[in-house]
Amino acid sequence: MVDKIYPSPSAALDGLLFDGMTIMSGGFGLSGNPESLIPEVRQAGVKDLTVISNNAGADGFGLWMLLESRQIRKMVSSYVGDNKLFEQQFLSGELELELNPQGTLAERIRAGGAGIPAFYTKTGVGTVVAEGKPTELFDGEEYVRETWLRADLAIIKAWQADPAGNLVFRRTARNFNPNMATAGRVTVVEVEEIVPAGALDPDGVHTPGVYVDRIVRSTINEKRIEKLTTRPKEVAS
Helix, strand or coil: CCCCEECCHHHHHCCCCCCCCEEEECCECCECCCCCCHHHHHHHCCCCEEEECCCCCECCECCHHHHHCCCEEEEEECCCCCCHHHHHHHHCCCCEEEECCHHHHHHHHHHHHHCCCEEEECCCCCCHHHCCCCEEEECCEEEEEEECCCEEEEEEEEEEECCCCCEECCHHHHCCHHHHHHHEEEEEEEEEEECCCCCCCHHHCCECHHHCCEEEECCCCCCCCCCCCCCCCCCCC
């Protein structure tokens, strides 16, 4: 068996980073972000990056670090949210943005992993999303053609992995991460737990190890809450 386990996040990225590359970074909001790998990308100092991700993190967390260091040239995203730095860089013309409907972004990534160069969707027809893109009629309805997304490197976060790279994700972290694992030329996974071979139920594996090139135990697991909503505690009468 090929040894896919690396001793540290920096070692797991060694030899993979270069200027002008395209990186897929997993996560949905702040859930499932590759918290240990992103700081190593920043430390490497690579620049002119195109980053494909649902979002660009939040103040001081996630991909915000790479925005703050001006290493990202273009974001391919579906949600910019409350990231003020993202907003400032985009409005000033410093950052290029390719904004996607969220389902379209997920399907473009899935298509990239499945080897499907293009597909048609009704989402975005008649809006700026469809500008410059081919359209076609199916059963009398207009659809817009979208193209796949692939990357030089996918950095993702999972809950568990075995030495072969079979992955299990927890809850919301399962959004985007599994698709991105299939769409990177090289996929590096940080995991909370590395379990022995045979410990994972084959029926419970979300991403087969054939898609995973390198594994590292995560060193950062903050799991921040982007918007904490609470209600007043009820007082017993």
